[in-house]
Amino acid sequence: MATRRPLTPEEIDAFWASVGGEPAKKPAKTTKKSAEGDGETGTEE
Amino acid sequence: MASKHTITYADEIFIGRGFFAPMVAEHGKSGIPIRGLTKVNFGAVETLDADGIVSSATGAELPNAETVTYTTADDGTSPFDNVATPAPADVVMADGASYSVWTLDVARNVTAAVGHSSAVVAMTVLVTGFDQWGQRMSELLTLTAGSTSKTAAGKKAFKHILSISITAATNAESNTGFNLGWGDVLGMPYRLDGASDVLSAFCDGTMELASCTIVAADATDPATTTTGDPRGTIDFNTASNGTRVYAAWIHVADPNDTDGLRGVAQA
Numbered sequence: 001m002a003t004r005r006p007l008t009p010e011e012i013d014a015f016w017a018s019v020g021g022e023p024a025k026k027p028a029k030t031t032k033k034s035a036e037g038d039g040e041t042g043t044e045e
Numbered sequence: 046m047a048s049k050h051t052i053t054y055a056d057e058i059f060i061g062r063g064f065f066a067p068m069v070a071e072h073g074k075s076g077i078p079i080r081g082l083t084k085v086n087f088g089a090v091e092t093l094d095a096d097g098i099v100s101s102a103t104g105a106e107l108p109n110a111e112t113v114t115y116t117t118a119d120d121g122t123s124p125f126d127n128v129a130t131p132a133p134a135d136v137v138m139a140d141g142a143s144y145s146v147w148t149l150d151v152a153r154n155v156t157a158a159v160g161h162s163s164a165v166v167a168m169t170v171l172v173t174g175f176d177q178w179g180q181r182m183s184e185l186l187t188l189t190a191g192s193t194s195k196t197a198a199g200k201k202a203f204k205h206i207l208s209i210s211i212t213a214a215t216n217a218e219s220n221t222g223f224n225l226g227w228g229d230v231l232g233m234p235y236r237l238d239g240a241s242d243v244l245s246a247f248c249d250g251t252m253e254l255a256s257c258t259i260v261a262a263d264a265t266d267p268a269t270t271t272t273g274d275p276r277g278t279i280d281f282n283t284a285s286n287g288t289r290v291y292a293a294w295i296h297v298a299d300p301n302d303t304d305g306l307r308g309v310a311q312a
Contacts, residue, residue, distance in 0.1 A: 001118065001119065002106070002113050002114060002115050002119055003113070003114045004108075004111050004112070004113050004114075005111060005112045005114070006110070006111050007110065007111060007112065007212065007214060011112075011212070012214045015169060015212055015214045016214060018169055018185065018187050018271075019167040019168075019187055019188075019190065020167075020187075020189050020190075022214075023167075023190060
């Protein structure tokens with residue numbers, strides 16, 4: 001029977017370091033989409 | 046029992062009594078310096094098998110923000126039900142203790158692969174086992190996130206596999222077809238300092254040195270789970286098929302020292 005063990009915070013950090021970083025969080029993605037629709041951004045260009 | 050004899054413990058060996066003053070001044074000895082060579086017989090190597098240990102693990106067999114560890118106690122049940130999987134056996138290792146392990150035909154690298162319907166969830170795989178001299182060793186394989194399939198090829202040569210720990214910081218149960226098996230990268234029995242120390246490499250009596258991939262010993266000390274093999278490896282050009290016989294002639298630069306023979310201690 002396989003054994004299962006939750007990860008410690010240190011192991012989680014080590015995991016993300018080894019796989020190239022934690023994926024972008026969904027809230028950050030939502031903010032970016034909002035910025036793209038901002039009319040002021042276009043004005044600056 | 047074969048008779049055995051050690052010729053010399055000298056660091057440098059010379060042959061001949063020819064004397065030329067500038068050479069003697071350089072060498073401190075007459076004649077020419079010679080080097081110890083040895084033949085490495087890998088024998089008939091089994092065909093590589095990408096799912097020779099773990100076959101098509103999926104769902105709850107994979108981690109969900111945890112580490113799932115498998116051992117030979119799981120042999121015979123999914124995902125360890127591949128008919129090609131070596132039967133576990135108790136083997137006494139260099140530390141004098143006995144371990145239940147899967148034993149490969151020769152010391153060779155391990156490989157991992159995983160799929161997903163849209164994007165692989167990142168996982169790491171820590172393989173723990175023993176080398177051909179019974180030294181405990183571990184290697185961390187990384188399967189990064191993204192795309193529908195990912196693979197990882199180990200650099201170290203395992204002879205025995207003790208456990209497989211699969212880790213994911215998120216839920217990786219949606220990954221499919223996780224396999225762990227063995228590759229065609231063969232482990233050197235003695236520390237190989239460079240490609241120039243391999244004089245010849247044969248597959249079934251045919252020289253193929255020029256087309257082999259030779260990796261020198263990784264001298265990183267202390268070794269880690271991500272450093273290379275401490276003695277070096279060779280990947281012959283012609284794929285193994287269970288009957289092809291492989292051999293190489295190598296020069297071992299420092300046979301007078303433990304590290305010179307086995308390389309740095311395994312991680």
